[in-house]
Amino acid sequence: MAAALASSPLVHLTASRLRLPRLRASVSSSAPGCSRGVCLGWRLAAGWRAGRRCERLRCFSSDGGGGEEGEKRGEEEASAAAAPGEELGSERSRSGSFSSSSSSAGTPGVSSEPPLLSFSVDNIDTVKLLELLGPEKVDPADVKAIKEKLFGYTTFWLTKEEPFGDLGEGVLFIGNLRGKREEIFAKLQRQLRELTGDKYNLFMVEEPNSEGDDPRGGPRVSFGLLRKEVSEPGPTTLWQYVISLLLFLLTMFSCVELGIASKISSLPPEIVSYFTDPNATGPPPDLQLLLPFVESALPVAYGVLAIQIFHEIGHFLAAFPKNVKLGIPFFIPNFTLGTFGAITQFKSILPDKKTMFDISMAGPVAGAALSFSMFFVGLLLSSNPVGANDLVEVPSHLFQGSLLLGLISRATLGYRAMHAATVSIHPLVIAGWCGLTTTAFNMLPVGCLDGGRALQGAFGKEALFGFGLTTYSLLGLGVLGGPLSLPWGLYVLICQNT
Numbered sequence: 001m002a003a004a005l006a007s008s009p010l011v012h013l014t015a016s017r018l019r020l021p022r023l024r025a026s027v028s029s030s031a032p033g034c035s036r037g038v039c040l041g042w043r044l045a046a047g048w049r050a051g052r053r054c055e056r057l058r059c060f061s062s063d064g065g066g067g068e069e070g071e072k073r074g075e076e077e078a079s080a081a082a083a084p085g086e087e088l089g090s091e092r093s094r095s096g097s098f099s100s101s102s103s104s105a106g107t108p109g110v111s112s113e114p115p116l117l118s119f120s121v122d123n124i125d126t127v128k129l130l131e132l133l134g135p136e137k138v139d140p141a142d143v144k145a146i147k148e149k150l151f152g153y154t155t156f157w158l159t160k161e162e163p164f165g166d167l168g169e170g171v172l173f174i175g176n177l178r179g180k181r182e183e184i185f186a187k188l189q190r191q192l193r194e195l196t197g198d199k200y201n202l203f204m205v206e207e208p209n210s211e212g213d214d215p216r217g218g219p220r221v222s223f224g225l226l227r228k229e230v231s232e233p234g235p236t237t238l239w240q241y242v243i244s245l246l247l248f249l250l251t252m253f254s255c256v257e258l259g260i261a262s263k264i265s266s267l268p269p270e271i272v273s274y275f276t277d278p279n280a281t282g283p284p285p286d287l288q289l290l291l292p293f294v295e296s297a298l299p300v301a302y303g304v305l306a307i308q309i310f311h312e313i314g315h316f317l318a319a320f321p322k323n324v325k326l327g328i329p330f331f332i333p334n335f336t337l338g339t340f341g342a343i344t345q346f347k348s349i350l351p352d353k354k355t356m357f358d359i360s361m362a363g364p365v366a367g368a369a370l371s372f373s374m375f376f377v378g379l380l381l382s383s384n385p386v387g388a389n390d391l392v393e394v395p396s397h398l399f400q401g402s403l404l405l406g407l408i409s410r411a412t413l414g415y416r417a418m419h420a421a422t423v424s425i426h427p428l429v430i431a432g433w434c435g436l437t438t439t440a441f442n443m444l445p446v447g448c449l450d451g452g453r454a455l456q457g458a459f460g461k462e463a464l465f466g467f468g469l470t471t472y473s474l475l476g477l478g479v480l481g482g483p484l485s486l487p488w489g490l491y492v493l494i495c496q497n498t
Contacts, residue, residue: 136227137169142196146225150191151175155184156223162208170226174207177214181221182352188223201231201349233347236327244328254333255304259297260290262392262430267293299390303431304338307371311439312342314366318359324348326359332495336484337434340491341442341449357457360450368439375405375432379412382425391424398433399423401482405433441481441488446471447496 143161151158157176164170177184185204192202207220214220264272270285312329319326329342350356382391396418399406409429410418417423443451445467456464474480475489 136230138171138200138225138227142200143171143225145195146192147173149195150188154178155187164224165226165230169230170224172205172208173223173225175222177216177221180216181214181218185223198228201226201228203231203349232349233327233345236347241328244330247333248331250333251308251331251339252301252305254335255301255338256294256297257335258304258338258430258434259300259427260293262300262394262427263293263296266393299427300430301338303374303428304434307367307374307431307435308339308342308438310370311363311367312344314362314364315344315359317366318362322351322355322359324350324355324359332491334438334487334491336487337438339438340488340495341438343448343495353457353460355457357454360453360457364439364443364450367435371432371435371439373432374428375436376408376412378426378428378430378432379409382429383413391426392430393422393424394430396420396423402436405436437484441484444471444475444480444488444492447492449492449496452496 147158150156151173155178156173157178158173159175162172162174164172181204185202189202192200203224203226204221205224207222210220212220260267268285268289271289274285308331316326325347327345327347329344331342332340334340350359399409399418406418409423413423413425442449443454445451445455445464447468452464452468455467471480472489472492475485475492478485481488
């Protein structure tokens with residue numbers, strides 16, 4: 001990693017030196033943790049985690065290993081800083097030095113530019129710089145305490161340690177389990193909280209490069225330790241709240257548009273022909289003609305929105321008793337079905353795969369239950385002559401897209417009604433139909449859809465990869481979803497592919 005930084009274009013921008021604002025320097029040969037040389041107090045605000053280390057002192061040696069030369073330069077620095085009336089020059093003629101003794105003799109007084117400090121890029125300790133800018137690492141003292149108080153012959157016999165995490169910011173404990181993995185993991189998590197509080201998160205992962213399975217069955221496991229601020233998603237920002245609100249407003253608009261489209265048989269013919277005929281020419285029609293139909297479109301819009309909100313409530317109700325935090329939902333508008341659904345992130349670590357499965361399935365189950373209830377009640381209201389004024393006419397071939405819903409509709413409305421050119425149905429039927437279709441698409445085993453998360457929780461990532469590849473292929477060929485396969489495939493690729 002250090003070699004990568006040293007060879008990066010950023011480091012080779014200059015030939016020999018960088019020019020920085022003058023920093024306070026002091027000779028420190030006995031400070032703990034500092035090499036002999038100049039000890040500088042850096043205040044950096046780089047990286048999304050670096051703010052937690054703004055108050056720390058980082059010690060860098062200008063000569064790499066200290067020695068007499070570094071001490072001599074340090075003494076020259078101190079003597080030059082103590083001399084009154086001396087002015088620092090704007091340029092330094094020597095590289096590899098923090099010394100200010102090479103300043104030119106100018107007119108006494110204040111310099112026309114701020115004092116500058118020059119040093120060689122070759123002398124930057126890139127390893128320490130990466131440690132400073134990188135993510136928070138595990139405290140070695142805590143690692144020692146964890147090894148002494150958590151692991152043992154009754155829980156997990158530790159054999160070796162390895163770096164853990166994308167940048168090696170954690171510790172992976174490798175060894176042998178001495179009991180059932182679920183019981184051991186729960187016990188270690190409880191003891192870790194008692195020992196360090198909420199400072200760290202402990203993960204049970206499959207042991208890398210394992211030569212065989214665990215004698216008790218299943219793969220061999222290890223335990224990874226990461227700091228809490230590194231391993232958990234960050235808090236929801238103000239911009240995320242704003243984006244979520246804007247997407248919800250767009251989803252409301254798309255649901256109203258769906259309700260207006262369900263009145264297609266009663267819409268003005270010039271509007272219908274302009275939006276449905278690709279060869280239509282001439283000026284666009286007056287959209288104010290659609291205003292009288294907005295009120296009649298609200299039942300469909302309310303129904304679709306209620307289903308999706310109930311879907312998200314199902315996720316939150318399943319996550320609450322398991323102490324799992326969920327982010328705000330980002331509703332995605334869809335002008336064919338009203339909405340694609342919502343993107344909801346996990347904001348805390350899931351304790352096990354069963355929790356992922358339960359939370360992922362709770363939303364579709366809740367949404368499907370409400371959708372089917374609306375669909376069935378709508379069919380009953382469609383066959384009631386009292387509410388004939390509230391019915392809308394839709395093409396009968398729409399009921400041929402689903403074998404199950406088509407059979408239920410035929411059994412409720414009758415054979416003759418289902419084989420006419422148009423069918424008069426209640427708006428709740430449309431809302432329930434769209435809700436069931438959206439729920440079915442969200443149960444596809446791919447990406448971060450509810451079906452993908454449930455499959456990963458039940459069978460793991462390898463199964464999700466195989467099923468996801470098959471689902472992408474079927475969506476691309478149009479086998480799944482028919483005319484909706486292309487928009488749904490793009491939605492998964494763009495929004496739900498992780």
